[in-house]
Amino acid sequence: MLTVALDAVTTAAMLFIIAAGLLIVFGVMKIINFAHAAFLTVGAYAALVGAHLNLPWFLVLPLAFVAGALCGGVTEIVIVRRLYKRPLDAILATWGLGIVLGQLITLMFGREVQFVQAPISGTVHLFGADYSAYRLVMIVAAVILGLLFTGLLNGTRLGLSTKAVIMNEMLAQGLGVDSSRVRLITFALGSGLAALSGALITPLSSVDPNMGVPWLIGAFMLVMVSGGSLLALAGSCAVLGTLQVLVSTFVNPILGGLTIAICAAIVLRIRPEGFARA
Amino acid sequence: MNSRLLTTSLALALAATTLSPAFAADPIKIGVPVGLSGANSVVAPSVVQSAELAVEEINAKGGVLGRKLELEVADDASGAAGAQKAFDALIFQKKVNVLISMETSAARNAGLPIVARGKTPYIYTSFYEGKSCSPYLYVNAWVPDQQVPPIVDYFNKEKKAKNYFLIGSDYAFGRGMLAFTKMYIEKTGGKVVGEEYLPMDGSDWTSIISKLKASGADALITSTAGGAPNVTLTKQLRAAGVSLPYGNLAVDEGTAKGMGADAAGIYLSASYVTGIDTPANKTFLASMAKKFGAELKTPNDLSVPQYEAVYAYKAAVEKAGSTDQDKVLKALAEVSVDGPRGTIKMDKQRHAPLTMYLGQVQPDGSVKVIQSFKDVDPGAQCPGKS
Numbered sequence: 001m002l003t004v005a006l007d008a009v010t011t012a013a014m015l016f017i018i019a020a021g022l023l024i025v026f027g028v029m030k031i032i033n034f035a036h037a038a039f040l041t042v043g044a045y046a047a048l049v050g051a052h053l054n055l056p057w058f059l060v061l062p063l064a065f066v067a068g069a070l071c072g073g074v075t076e077i078v079i080v081r082r083l084y085k086r087p088l089d090a091i092l093a094t095w096g097l098g099i100v101l102g103q104l105i106t107l108m109f110g111r112e113v114q115f116v117q118a119p120i121s122g123t124v125h126l127f128g129a130d131y132s133a134y135r136l137v138m139i140v141a142a143v144i145l146g147l148l149f150t151g152l153l154n155g156t157r158l159g160l161s162t163k164a165v166i167m168n169e170m171l172a173q174g175l176g177v178d179s180s181r182v183r184l185i186t187f188a189l190g191s192g193l194a195a196l197s198g199a200l201i202t203p204l205s206s207v208d209p210n211m212g213v214p215w216l217i218g219a220f221m222l223v224m225v226s227g228g229s230l231l232a233l234a235g236s237c238a239v240l241g242t243l244q245v246l247v248s249t250f251v252n253p254i255l256g257g258l259t260i261a262i263c264a265a266i267v268l269r270i271r272p273e274g275f276a277r278a
Numbered sequence: 279m280n281s282r283l284l285t286t287s288l289a290l291a292l293a294a295t296t297l298s299p300a301f302a303a304d305p306i307k308i309g310v311p312v313g314l315s316g317a318n319s320v321v322a323p324s325v326v327q328s329a330e331l332a333v334e335e336i337n338a339k340g341g342v343l344g345r346k347l348e349l350e351v352a353d354d355a356s357g358a359a360g361a362q363k364a365f366d367a368l369i370f371q372k373k374v375n376v377l378i379s380m381e382t383s384a385a386r387n388a389g390l391p392i393v394a395r396g397k398t399p400y401i402y403t404s405f406y407e408g409k410s411c412s413p414y415l416y417v418n419a420w421v422p423d424q425q426v427p428p429i430v431d432y433f434n435k436e437k438k439a440k441n442y443f444l445i446g447s448d449y450a451f452g453r454g455m456l457a458f459t460k461m462y463i464e465k466t467g468g469k470v471v472g473e474e475y476l477p478m479d480g481s482d483w484t485s486i487i488s489k490l491k492a493s494g495a496d497a498l499i500t501s502t503a504g505g506a507p508n509v510t511l512t513k514q515l516r517a518a519g520v521s522l523p524y525g526n527l528a529v530d531e532g533t534a535k536g537m538g539a540d541a542a543g544i545y546l547s548a549s550y551v552t553g554i555d556t557p558a559n560k561t562f563l564a565s566m567a568k569k570f571g572a573e574l575k576t577p578n579d580l581s582v583p584q585y586e587a588v589y590a591y592k593a594a595v596e597k598a599g600s601t602d603q604d605k606v607l608k609a610l611a612e613v614s615v616d617g618p619r620g621t622i623k624m625d626k627q628r629h630a631p632l633t634m635y636l637g638q639v640q641p642d643g644s645v646k647v648i649q650s651f652k653d654v655d656p657g658a659q660c661p662g663k664s
Contacts, residue, residue, distance in 0.1 A: 003488045011484060112320045113505045115536055123519035132517040135484075204517060205481050206509035214479050248485035253476050254448055256485060 002129050004249055010135040012241030013142035015260075016234055017200055019219040019226075020145060021193030027228035028166055028186040031087045032220060034094040035075065036194050037212030038101035039068045043195025044202045044211060045105060047116050057119035061199055068195020069188040071101075076187040081180070098212075106209045118203030134203050141200055145193075149230055162186060166228070221264035227276030236275040240264065305348035306341075306601055308333070308588065309374030309398075311364035311381060311389065316356030318382060320505065324575035325380045325403070325584045326351055331569055332588035342592045343600070350374055354385045361385035362392065369396035375601045378587045380404040380419075380580045383450060390415065399607050401591060401624075403583035405549075407454035411660035416610050416624045418590065419583045420549050420632055422458035423657035428547045428636040429525035430462055432649065433497045437523045441471045443495035445486055445511065447503040448475040455501040455527050471495050478503050481510040487518045501527040509537060516540045530578055535643035542641045549632040550582040550619050551645050559618040577618075586617035590624065629656035 018040065025033045033039075043064035050060035079097060083090040120137060123130040153159035164172035165182045173179050198212065205211060222240065226233040240260045248256025267274055310329055312322045326349075333347045341347060350372045352364040361381065368374045369392060377393065377400040386402060393400045393414045401416045408421035433439040442463050446452035452475065460470050472493045474486045490498065498520070502508045508528050515524070525545045531552060534541040552563065562585070566577055575581070591606075593613035598605035614623035624630040631653040637645040 003491065004485075007484050007488050011482070113509050113533070113536070115509065115538055115540075117538060118513075118517065121517065123517075130519050132514070132519065134517050204510070204514055206506040206513070208506050211481070211506065214481055245485055249489060253474055253480070253486050257477055257480055257482075 002127055003131070004245060006126070006129070006131050006135075007249070008242040008245040009238075010132075010138050011245050012237045013138040014135075014201060015218060015222060015241050016142045016237040017138065017145060018194075018197045018215050019222045019233060019237065020149065020230070021190040021197065022219050023223045023226060023228065023230065023233050024149070024193065025187055025190035026223050028162055029080075029084065029183055031080070031084070031090040032094070032223070033080075033187070033190065034091055034216070034220075035098040035101065036094075036190075036219065037216040038098040038105075039071055039191045039194035040198035040201075040212035040215065041105060041207075041209065042071055042101065043068050043198030044116075044205075044207045045109060046195060047199035047202050048109075048114055048207050050199075051116045061196060064199035065192040065196045068198075069192030071195070072191020073184060073188040075191065076184050080187060081183075084183075102209045109209070111209060114207040116202040116207060120203075138200070146230065146234060153230075158182075158185065218260045221261050225264045225267050225274030225276075227274050229276045232274065232276040236264075239275070303345050305346040306376075306595070307348050307350055307372060307374040308591070309365075309368035309372065309377040310349055310351045310379050310584075311354040311361060311368060311377065311385070312351065312379050313356030313360075313382060313385065314351075314353040316360070317504075318356040318380075321380070321578065321580050324578055324581040327566070327570055327573075327575055328577060328581040328585035329378065329588055331566055332585045334569065335565070336588070336592055342595050347588070347592075354381060354389075356382050356385060358384045358388035361388040365389040365392040369393070369398050374398065376401065376591050376606070378403060378584065378591060380584055383407060383410075386410065397603050399591075399594075399603060399610065401587040401610070403587045404580055407451050408458075408656075408659055411628070414607065416590075416628050417659075418587050418622055418624055418630045419579075420634065420654075421629060421656050421659060422455050423659075424549070424632055424634055424654045425527060425547045426455070426459050426462050427654065428634050428649070428651050429499065429527075429545055430459065430466060430468070432545070432636055433523050433525065434466055434468060437497060439468065439497035439523060441469050441493070441495045441497070443471055443490050443493050443498050443522075444473040444500070445483075445490070445498065446473075446475050446501040447478045447480075447507050449478050449503060452501045452503065452528075456499070459499055459501070459527070476502075476507070478507065480507065483511050483514045487514055487520065490520065491518065495522065497523045497525070499525040499527065504528050504530075504533070508533060512537060512544070513540050529639075530580075531645050532576055532578060534639045534645060538643060539641060541639045541643065544639045545648075546637050546639070546645065548579045548635055548637065550577075550579045551635050551637050551647060552577060553637075553645060553647055554618065554635070556618070556620070558616060558620075562618040582618050586615050586619065586622055589615045589617060590622070626656050627658065627660040629659045631655050 022036045046064040046067040047060050050063050079093055118134050120133045124133045161177045161182050164177050165179050169179055222236050225236045240263055244256050244259040247259045314322050337346050352368050354361040354364040380403045383406050390412050400414050405419040444456045446456045529546050594606050594609035597609040597613055611625050614621050620633050622630050634651045634654045635647050636649045637647050640646050
């Protein structure tokens with residue numbers, strides 16, 4: 001029972017880490033960045049490169065973040081900027097970009113599965129059960145990430161401008177907020193977060209050109225039911241992540257993989273604003 | 279001085295032409311439909327390389343019945359749709375005399391009707407889930423009846439395992455392998471305490487691992503899709519501190535090497551490992567290294583059968599005295615080949631008894647052979663057919 005509880009919490013933490021970048025982009029720009037999976041993969045390969053260069057883990061994470069943020073910044077300027085008024089085309093364009101990035105990675109690193117050693121291995125004895133140490137680290141990472149972004153949004157000038165753009169872009173522009181700069185920074189930040197999450201999950205996952213794709217649909221659904229709020233995202237990750245673990249454990253892992261998508265669809269049907277305060 | 283150099287080189291060139299064997303008739307064409315793109319793209323280059331070596335060696339010794347061998351490689355994209363195109367092009371446009379190839383089961387099944395229309399002999403060189411029968415098909419790689427028993431027998435005897443837990447990817451090969459494993463475990467007195475599957479692209483094994491830990495199993499056998507699922511499962515097992523005897527039906531030497539320390543301790547069962555200590559294997563490995571140098575893809579359990587199958591076809595054509603399809607098909611069951619894996623004869627319902635090796639991955643990623651099982655019978659794969 002305890003293991004199930006730990007599984008639920010760590011699963012929720014991983015989902016939160018992966019979906020946070022997508023949520024931030026969606027919150028500010030009202031577009032879904034389907035290249036999120038590709039940026040996640042970029043981060044994982046950055047971690048791989050870092051590992052080959054024997055960089056310590058605390059340097060690998062910023063490296064992944066910067067790699068993702070750079071990719072995201074270029075993407076915003078070259079592609080996404082032109083599509084703010086056409087959110088559906090933006091989905092298509094970012095999805096296509098994801099395929100292109102996947103192929104570029106294949107060309108550079110090859111198609112095969114690669115490996116990054118975990119910085120922390122083994123198990124921790126916790127409340128009478130042995131549990132994977134790295135999964136527990138995920139909880140800490142999720143909490144730090146959540147706090148950092150809450151701080152960024154509520155405690156800085158950039159956060160204030162961002163919130164102004166989220167609430168009423170026209171008005172914000174009228175007050176002198178450079179909304180295109182806010183959008184650029186937000187997109188780069190979201191992409192950097194995606195890459196960071198990729199680097200964080202590699203010790204539990206494999207590194208291959210399509211590694212991000214299985215995570216994308218879950219993250220997308222979670223963002224849909226969270227409606228742009230970080231707190232709501234934490235809530236939906238906790239609820240849906242727990243449900244996924246329960247279904248996987250007590251019914252069948254194949255159905256478990258579908259739980260988030262199905263539950264999110266049901267939640268949206270009953271309550272279109274999802275877990276966000278209306 | 280200059281004219282002397284010219285004469286010498288002319289003489290040398292002349293000597294070279296007369297020394298190389300003269301080939302009388304048209305070449306014999308070998309079609310190799312293989313997954314150069316898609317799921318098999320990682321392993322396919324090694325398969326093509328070993329076929330190239332076999333053809334080069336045979337041609338250097340005068341070919342087959344005085345005719346040169348020639349390879350026709352076609353991409354089947356690792357799937358059914360690509361295989362239909364590749365088989366069609368090879369059989370009806372390139373008019374190949376035989377098909378020899380490692381492919382996915384989907385590609386093989388899609389190609390067989392075309393093989394039947396063209397009445398072309400087809401040697402399949404990939405291990406697979408078994409029971410594929412066609413009058414034109416021969417198989418020189420293992421089936422579950424050959425791969426699973428070494429691991430289960432070893433766990434039963436040496437590890438005193440009674441309760442087994444099975445984990446797989448949800449597709450035909452994964453489920454087929456584990457269905458046989460379950461039957462074999464129960465036949466030998468063990469019990470299966472859990473059997474769990476994740477979709478092929480699944481990468482989160484959390485709850486399955488928790489169930490494994492709660493199940494009280496004393497041995498674990500997995501059969502996932504190759505590549506990513508296998509890696510994620512192994513890493514998460516190790517992260518969760520699972521240290522049960524762990525038999526992996528889908529890992530190969532290359533993957534084990536790449537996985538590093540996480541793979542250490544895994545048991546695998548194969549008809550070929552590079553460490554087989556025979557002169558034939560050493561000669562083969564040296565020739566591969568010489569021909570391909572830095573480009574060499576490590577020979578493996580999928581590429582070595584390909585090499586031997588080319589020799590099996592040569593022997594069958596020589597026994598038949600022609601490339602006549604009916605005669606060659608009959609002869610394929612009667613000839614035997616001495617190759618890196620030992621002496622192989624496809625005489626058991628178009629399948630071959632094989633010597634299987636039980637290996638354990640070492641901390642440095644190499645595979646140590648623990649035990650070998652001589653000439654394991656493929657069992658009844660195509661009852662009623664000789």
